[in-house]
Amino acid sequence: MLDVSDLEATRQRSAAVARALADSKRLCVLQCLAEGELSVRDLSDRVGCQVPNMSQHLAVLRNSGLVLTRRDGNVIYYRLADVRILEACRLLQSISS
Amino acid sequence: MLDVSDLEATRQRSAAVARALADSKRLCVLQCLAEGELSVRDLSDRVGCQVPNMSQHLAVLRNSGLVLTRRDGNVIYYRLADVRILEACRLLQSISS
């Protein structure tokens, strides 16, 4: 019904996604995941940070719904939740250049 | 030459744009500006905040290159710097829904 508070709620969700994208390491994670799923250690190696730190960044991406997980034994594989996320990364890059 | 530090610098710039988008009020500002240029007071009225607060949000958008200004007398009009910014807003909304 075009409620003002609905528009605000929508903006809040959009802002939450933007906040998840507002970190260089998390953008790097998403770009790495473009090639396929990776474990936490794989990602921490590629991004160049410690495993607990990576786990916290992945929690941010998880809570924003940008990544999904799959457990295989004691390894957890992360993957992109939506191809549009890569589109968003490219668009951010395009705007910022 | 596909330098790793260049990729990192690119991600930093992209992250900076995302950070500018990572606020509900600033998203509201950008959506208001989709219809055309507006003054600071216009924007603070529409968004529902005090003028100094709006001025600070506009400074964030300005420093990220998302908006441009034009002075007419003692009124400063803000406008979008790039139509792709609206595309980014729509994409964020699409991802977050």
Next chain:
DNA sequence: TCGCTACTTGCGTAGTTGCGCAATCTGTTG
């Protein structure tokens, strides 16, 4: 010049974020 409006800036505060480190949890293997 004075007074007014439009806008920006500085400051203090409360809340948030990213990070390293230690501790903990979870699942596998011997």
Next chain:
DNA sequence: CAACAGATTGCGCAACTACGCAAGTAGCGA
């Protein structure tokens, strides 16, 4: 069971952010 690897969580700290409020700057008209 014990020992181990993979991953998450909790804690403390430094840096940053949004906000309200007060003060300052810029331009216009009397």
